[in-house]
Amino acid sequence: MATHPGGLTAPGATALAHPAIRTRKLVRRFGDRDILKELDLTVAPGEFTALLGRSGSGKSTLLRAVARLDHTVEGSGELSVPERVSLSFQDSRLLPWLRLIDNVTLGLRGPGARERGLTALAEVGLEGRDRSWPHELSGGEQQRAALARALVREPELLLADEPFGALDALTRIKMHDLLRELYERHRPAVLLVTHDVDEAVELADRVLVLEDGRISVDLTVDLPTPRSRRDPRFQEYRDTLLTALGVALPVRAGSATPGTAPRGVAETPR
Template sequence: MAPRTGPGLTRPPVPPVGTPPPDAARLRAVGRSFAGRAVLDAVDLDIGAGEFVALLGRSGSGKSTLLRVLAGLDQDFDGEVTVPGPTMVAFQDPRLLPWKRVWANVALGLGSARPREDALAALAEVRLAERADAWPLTLSGGEAQRVSLARALVREPGLLLLDEPFGALDALTRITMHDLVLRLWRRHRPGVLLVTHDVDEALLLADRVLVLADGRIAHDVAVDLDRPRPREDGRLAALRSRLLTELGATRTGQP
């Protein structure tokens, strides 16, 4: 997705040579209402270049609405959104076209001079090169999500939006996908916003975990721990307890 301009969306000036890269995304006083109900209320948010941010919130808190605004899929908002680089989204439903081979799904709309070669390289990164000529309906759930990631990363986005992409996967496949996402993130270094309901997932993956409540960023928690992060680490347990409290959940439950 190319840099976007329009009502509420701005393209920042080109910085001088040698200056740090701009943030992957910047929101100022962003609001969005449905039928008179404010779902987003004057949200301010910065996602740094190469930063991995997770967004938590109870159902209906506006997480997916915020992601859609960042993706340019929802233009009917107040405030200002600045996204200087290409943006790609991976959803919980991989949204592959069943009548196109796997490689053609990855290359869809790529505009490359060598679309198949670029798609094969992206599939190799997610360890699916051998499935390039398969039909999407023959893939497992985890394989389909890996194709979705390859399709997003082949465009080298500055901002990668992940909308609960692991929610429909079994526990073992989720762990594998977590490792894959971190490996791809380290290699490509996009800014990432991961929308999730899973507190443990947020803490294992992200540099920073946000809690969205009442239409605003109610809490912003840094996760200053080296990766990989053992689930039994006492520091993670303390952060988990804090986030569950902020979400209104019990110490051992999930929102």
């Protein structure tokens, strides 16, 4: 399998035997505009990947295609995902007429469904709230419940579309810690769509930039967890990604030249 320094898998490289996500030549058109242009992507089982891009770059379009919510994607290649896939959105999408336990276990079958739901609620810090109604929860608690609903199914792949975008700064920090903790415990593959570069570097072990319908940057974040945003290496990754997104950066004393990629970064040929 083709790799780059830092353990990076090149976009379009030979796929793993059973990848969590595999797309080849994926195309999505809106009218006469190509949003995804023969896009190739492979995500390994258990890999935490974040997807960045400017507004309108196709991030959510790609996630919807991978989730098989969009059946109008085209291409001569393939789209392959596991059988067990869960989704999490910016809106928690809890059903207001169902109590919390019934929201979390919706669609689960078997005599152990309720116990699994209670365990999932406890994992996200909502123990004892199983009889609550969604409107009785704060925004952060609703997102915790949404994570419980996603993980109770023991997914092989978790797709998250800006799940913390509507939360205040303090709640976001707490949710970052919770998501990383749950990921370490359950180890699904994760594809996190976000516009927040700091969030991507803090949470993911691989960060992609989507530009002009294709993956333009593929970066391995070689930092131990938990990560500190004050770590100079964190700032190097952040600056590289901001530069890739077209943000002009001032030169800081002792920092790498803006646009200089740290170890583990590959730019995909246009």
